Amino acid sequence: MQTLSQKIRMSGHEFVQKLLEGEREFPGVVLEPYFNLSGNEQFAALQKQLRTMDLENSPVNLEGADLTGIDADGLHMPFVKANRACFKHAILMEVNLESSEFENANFRYARLPQANMKTCHFYNADLRQANLNLAELNRSLLTGANVAGANLLFTNLQASDIKGIVNLQLARSVETANFQFVSLGEIEKNIIRTEMWAQQGKKRRLFGGAG
16 A cells, blocks of 8 residues: 555556456546546446445545646535645536545536535645536535635535635635625634625624624
């Protein structure tokens, strides 16, 4: 089994074959850049297999892996362990990555519209310029996550922990995101209120209570 200190280069074809064979350990793997996983001829078979696997108790391990530019629209891979992984420029529309670990992961410039990333751990993750339009991040941890330039157009952050989120004031479309019942501090609350007032010209009910 490879470790995080061992960087192993892998073709997209080999990656798919190993997943189809039931392999789940890919720590430190460097996948061929911009691999079109969703366009692979075996993607449908892979999806079917992933849906039958007990990923909650035996998750796919992508700790420290480099998946720069991967195109994996619609991928079903909840519970993935991907701390310190790189998804820079990845295309991940409508993926199911629910209940996954992304501490210190790099999602810079990633496209994540309508992604299911509920109950995920994004501690100190890099989400700069990520497209989170209509993404579901309910009940997720975003402490330390950098969202400068991120598109939060109708992003669902309901019941998430955003205390200590970084550069929220530099994110886009903050006023459209769902912040009901979030855990937050005064800094985050003031940023959200400012965005609401600036964009709508009036105070709106925030955070699931009186505001």
